[in-house]
Amino acid sequence: MFSGAGTTMAPHVIRINAGEDIKRRIVSVLHGRRAVVLLSAIGSISAASIRSSSSTGSVTYEGHFDMVNLSGSYINDPADGLSGGLNVTFAGSDGRLIGGPVDGLLIAATPVQVIVGVLVPSSSSSAKPKAKDNYSSEGGFTESQNLAPWQS
Numbered sequence: 001m002f003s004g005a006g007t008t009m010a011p012h013v014i015r016i017n018a019g020e021d022i023k024r025r026i027v028s029v030l031h032g033r034r035a036v037v038l039l040s041a042i043g044s045i046s047a048a049s050i051r052s053s054s055s056t057g058s059v060t061y062e063g064h065f066d067m068v069n070l071s072g073s074y075i076n077d078p079a080d081g082l083s084g085g086l087n088v089t090f091a092g093s094d095g096r097l098i099g100g101p102v103d104g105l106l107i108a109a110t111p112v113q114v115i116v117g118v119l120v121p122s123s124s125s126s127a128k129p130k131a132k133d134n135y136s137s138e139g140g141f142t143e144s145q146n147l148a149p150w151q152s
Helices: 022-028
Strands: 002-004 007-016 035-042 044-051 058-077 081-091 097-108 112-121 141-143
Touching: 007 022, 022 035, 022 058, 022 081, 022 097, 022 112, 044 081, 058 097
Parallel strands: none
Antiparallel strands: 002 007, 007 112, 007 141, 035 058, 035 112, 044 058, 044 097, 058 081, 081 097
16 A cells, blocks of 8 residues: 555556446446546457547447557545546557547457556554455455556
């Protein structure tokens, strides 16, 4: 766990199965927590809805794309609700890069591994971390200090 300025950040590894919505799984990590920051992601996607820079709304890409980058954060404010978002960059089979703000679905084509930092307020700057949460059966993610990809 990392802490500072009254906030503690715990890394969580999320393993997402092919066919699952990556964005939905990342948001599910909040589960009563204050904020989540995306630290790393690896895998391929089969569908992505990207907000267009023009006024036409969003464009949905379907196929098999390698994720080059996935970044973003979400804040869960009791007064204002959920805010934040994800940005994705992915490559097609021809090497062309496509990217932008995720505006809907982001579907995994292969197993995807995402590492997030979950931010929670500390009760005091000298407080010791609470016992480790066990969400592996509930939310499909586990707290981990060993962040090596694709652990067996």
